[in-house]
Amino acid sequence: MQEENGNKVKTRVFRVSEENFEAVLEEAAAIIRSGGTVAFPTETVYGLGADGLNPGAVRKIFEAKERPPGNPLSLLVHSREDLEKVAKNIPEKALKLMDSFWPGPLTIILEKNDIVPEITSGNLQSIGLRMPDHRIPLELVKRAGTPLAAPSANLSGKPSPSLAVHVVADLSGRIDAIIDGGDAAIGLESTVVDMTVEPPVVLRPGAVGIEELERVIGKVRSGYKDANVGTDVVKLDKKAGQKYRHYTPDTKVVLVEGEGKSVSDKIVELLEKYRSEGQKVGFLFSEETAGLFTLKGLNTGEFFLLGSREEPEVAARKLFEGFRELDRKGLDIIVADGSFSRSGLGEALINRLREASSVRLAV
Incomplete structure (x- = not known):
């Protein structure tokens, strides 16, 4: 279990298989029941779970993640x-969303009962709830006998973990156990919709899009940061309602948004500019931009290929891994390709790229 004196915890790593599934899940559930912390895969990203109704257990999540207090x-x-x-x-519309999208990558914010501790809800009168579409967390919740508080x-503030090795890198020595269940299928966090207001508001885009929600419950508003930018550089400042940055690498990220070849040409221009300044540059590429670099015979240096512009689902699965790689x-700058289609997971992909960037360019 986690030690109260601040010393490092011995973090156990369980590599789950069909042969050891029952034993691993029972041991992990026992850790949860006794107030400990366990990381595990979901279909979105890896989560860090503790008994969500036990304030002491929830506090360990905040300590392990170095999460700001009051962040629900x-x-x-x-x-x-x-x-x-x-x-x-619970409004009827929320029940309709559960019928349509649970289990799945949709977090629904509802009024909370008094049983939910203030530390879990961030002193709010509401709480986000999700039924994951993944065998491991569902079974863990069932065996632990309690809802799990489970942020990424x-x-x-760092990029979310889509692989167990990412959890090990960030949290080994800080939590009790990690269940290695392979890679996360989606790679981006769930859609978050606030059902305590009318019309409901999407606070974070994910695999369930606004159009899909509206087909089930009618009008839904977008409440996350609209990052439409002009043709000039946009330097991001913290604003009201945007207190905490997320998904942010240590390296400065420059995001180039726009259509197709114009983005690729701008990235080539940036490569030449940063090189002339003696800076070490890395790239998060689409296949199309990578092809242009190859065509021009450019030595790109450090790069990570996300996939085709027309397959944002593939890029989404690789995004956080790419940032971490x-x-x-030891780069000075990461230049990120923002030319991906906005269809499907594209809106959520661009949202995470925008959140991670300190400079955005629109071309």
Whole structure:
């Protein structure tokens, strides 16, 4: 278990298989029941779980992640019974969303019951709830007998973990156990929709798009940062409602947004500019931009290929891995390709790229 004196914790890593599934999940559930912390895969990203109704256990999540106090967590549930234990005044529209998208990558914000500790809800009267579409967290919630507070299993503000090795890199020595269940299928965090207001508001885009939500419940508003930019450089400042930065590598990120070849040409221009300044540059590429570099015979240096512009789902699965890979290279700048299609997971992909960038260029 985690030590109270600040010393490092011995973090156990369980590599789960069909042969050891029962034993691993039972041991992990026992850690949760005794107030400990366990990281595990979901279909979105790896989560860091603890008993969401135990303030002491939840506090360990904040300590392990170095998460700012007052930053609310969401809860993972296994059943409607779990839901009714922690939420009240559940609107009919929320039930329709559950019928359509649970289990799945959709977090629904509802009024909370008093059983949910203030540390879990960030002193708010609401709580985010999700039923994950992944066998491991569902079984862990069921066996632990409690909803799990489960933010992403990374140091606060850093790129979310899509692989167990990312969790090990960030949290080994800080948490009790990590369940290695392979890579996360989606690679980006869930869509978050606030159902305590009317019309409902999407606070974070994810695999469930606004159009899909509206087909089920009607009008839905977008409440996340609209990052439409002009043709000039946009330097980002913290604004009201944007207190905490997320998904941010240590290396400065310059995001180039626009259409097709114009983005590729701008990235070539930036390569030449940064090289002339003696800076070490890395790239998050689309296949199309990488092809232009090859055509021009450019030695790109450090780069990570996300995939085709027309396949944002592929790029989404690789995004956080790409940031982490490039962050280890001792670079001065990462130039990110923002030419991906906005269809499907594209909106969420661009949202995460915008969140990670300190400079954006539109071409």
